[in-house]
Amino acid sequence: TSLKDAFKDDFLIGTAMSDFQAAGRDEKALELIKQHFNSITPENLMKAERLMTGWKQYDFSLADKMVAFAQENNIKINGHTFIWHSQMPAFMRGIRNPDSVRAYFEDIIQTVGSRYDGKVDSWDVVNEALNEDGTLRQSTFLRALGEDYIVEAFRLAQKATPNSKLYYNDYNIEQPKKRAGAIAIIKKIQEAGVRIDGVGIQGHWHLGKVPFKDIEESIKEFSALGIKVMFTELDISVLPSPWDNTSAEVSLHAAENPKMNPYVNGLPDSVSQQLAKDYEELFKLFLKYKDHISRITFWGVNDGQSWLNGWPIRGRTNYPLLFDRQYQPKAAYYSIMALKTGK
Ligand code: G3I
Secondary structure, X not given: OOHHHHOOOOOEEEEEEOHHXXXXXXXXXXXXXXXXXXXXXXXXXXXXXXXXXXXXXXXXXXXXXXXXXXXXXXXXXXXXXXXEOOOOOHHHOOOXXXXXXXXXXXXXXXXXXXXXXXXXXXXXXXXXXXXXXXXXOOOHHHXXXXXXXXXXXXXXXXXXXXXXXXXXXXXOOOOHHHHHHHHHHHHHHHHOOOOOOEEEEOOXXXXXXXXXXXHHHHHHHHHOOOOEEEEEEEEEEOOOOHHHXXXXXXXXXXXXXXXXXXXXXXXXXXXXXXXXXHHHHHHHHHHHOOOOEEEEEEOOXXXXXXXXXXXXXXXXXXXXXOEOOOOOEOHHHHHHHHHHHOO
């Protein structure tokens, strides 16, 4: 059995794919992807910074390679992402004038969207547009184009890629204030008569602190808008957050501090069991609302690959996913599978 087979009647099971994997250089990860996942989100390689080599110039070679891999293996792709304030191409740095920003904005959606129409199942059209209090984040786009830029992005995407589903994607939008901001965005798009098919709750959570109540409330509120809900970048960090510690403990050398990087030599069984329990509770919740949820995507194939080894402190050893550094399934994997197989 595999993850994608176990949950085939419930939702898609996705993974982020790294540049390294897309280049075909991580055989073991590619085997796991083929076996367990029926959806891929490129972790970085479809971001503007990676696709654009200059003004209206693109290099699609790695993205095309990933698309070919997905097609050969009958895996769907969630494109990530057209409009994001972060990871913009270098030539956009310092560009403020509205005409230039608009030209960039229209070009990336039109060029990338139309190229992959019919090949990419869905797109994160706009990523992370909100502040924690639910207001719109200051960004190149908000400053130059005004608050309608989000509706505009969806309008352009609908035209460029009529066959892709269109999503708004953000983190912490299960939290009440930010959730209200996301609901306002979705309603505005709908009221403008523009298509939005779903919302992606990223799902970067912490061991023992997964906000189950807020997640459940969010699934209900978002799906009441007539759209699908997805969990798009799921991982659960087992390491202490630097924001919960004094600055003395969080020095430049925090990775060498056993308090901030406690599991260099392996994960104690108690922590591994807690992780399995958190994932089990989450998937119970997902299954309860499976009619409203279309995809669960993990942000990486295995622990060794996770961005959480490098953020927010570089060089730590984290264990946030279902497969370990040897590409073997962990207790968390078995706890989820047991919900479907009874074993
Ligand atoms: O590949 C280069 C390497 O050549 C270079 O030497 C090195 C020096 O810093 O950087 C490498 O690129 C890094 C890349 O990850 C690949 O590891 C970038 O610096 C680094 O910024 C980039 O981080 C990515 C991050 O987005 C950027 O904001 C993470 O991999 C990726 O997991 C993360 O994903 C985001 C989602 O897109 C949106 N939601 C949050 C999520 C986590 O931050």
